[in-house]
Amino acid sequence: MTPLLQARDVSVSFGRTRALRGASLAIGAGEIVAISGPSGSGKSTLLHCLAGILVPDDGEIRYGETRLDELDEDSRTRLRREVFGIVFQFGGLVPELTAVENVAVSLMFGGLGRAEAAAAALDWLGRLGVDDCAPLRPGDLSGGQVQRVAMARALAHGPKVVFADEPTGALDSVAGEEVLGLLLGTARDHGTTVVLVTHDNRIAAYADREIVVRDGAVAASPVVTR
Numbered sequence: 697m698t699p700l701l702q703a704r705d706v707s708v709s710f711g712r713t714r715a716l717r718g719a720s721l722a723i724g725a726g727e728i729v730a731i732s733g734p735s736g737s738g739k740s741t742l743l744h745c746l747a748g749i750l751v752p753d754d755g756e757i758r759y760g761e762t763r764l765d766e767l768d769e770d771s772r773t774r775l776r777r778e779v780f781g782i783v784f785q786f787g788g789l790v791p792e793l794t795a796v797e798n799v800a801v802s803l804m805f806g807g808l809g810r811a812e813a814a815a816a817a818l819d820w821l822g823r824l825g826v827d828d829c830a831p832l833r834p835g836d837l838s839g840g841q842v843q844r845v846a847m848a849r850a851l852a853h854g855p856k857v858v859f860a861d862e863p864t865g866a867l868d869s870v871a872g873e874e875v876l877g878l879l880l881g882t883a884r885d886h887g888t889t890v891v892l893v894t895h896d897n898r899i900a901a902y903a904d905r906e907i908v909v910r911d912g913a914v915a916a917s918p919v920v921t922r
């Protein structure tokens with residue numbers, strides 16, 4: 697299997713803090729992988745490197761044959777918009793835009809016209825069960841609704857990879873598992889690769905495989921057979 701995503705000996709420091717020290721992993725196309733580990737172990741930093749948000753000080757990040765760590769900022773931004781979808785712990789929606797506009801904007805980056813993007817955005821809100829939230833701004837939504845809108849935005853343009861950093865961290869466990877079920881169900885239907893950062897074992901158990909990060913390096917990556 698040729699990996700879709702790879703990190704090879706990746707190191708990142710923030711001042712004197714060594715967040716990653718030689719982290720390596722490989723993720724195949726269509727895999728649903730949880731990156732778990734204690735607080736401060738470097739999970740989010742690793743996700744940010746894999747998603748091209750952050751360029752490591754050392755090591756390589758590959759998306760297919762593309763070296764993300766060698767791309768300039770504009771090329772990484774384009775890649776993120778076109779082939780990646782990203783969900784953050786608190787959604788990361790634009791507060792001034794309505795739910796449907798938040799999703800439509802990501803489709804307009806991909807070249808869709810305004811009306812077409814709005815229609816497709818509404819369809820995605822419906823799939824995630826929040827079409828009634830379409831005209832509302834993030835400030836008027838519950839945490840669970842915000843995460844569903846954020847997931848609609850991350851999935852709408854048909855990304856190859858969805859990166860999710862503690863996507864259910866701000867929700868209670870019932871809402872969290874429901875929202876995660878929707879994300880992973882949609883990803884499985886579309887063959888989308890998912891990289892999920894979590895410190896919650898129950899959430900990690902939804903993944904096909906768990907990659908454990910400790911002290912800035914990958915400690916173990918047991919294969920879970922389902």
Ligand SMILES: Nc1ncnc2c1ncn2[C@@H]1O[C@H](COP(=O)(O)OP(=O)(O)OP(=O)(O)O)[C@@H](O)[C@H]1O
Pocket residue numbers: 710713714715733734735736737738739740741742895
């Ligand atoms: N932008 C930053 N500036 C300074 N230090 C940072 C920054 N981002 C992360 N760190 C530090 O790097 C280390 C790894 O952080 P990271 O967020 O990757 O860990 P994590 O495993 O995701 O933690 P958590 O589960 O608590 O979110 C920590 O010591 C953190 O304080």
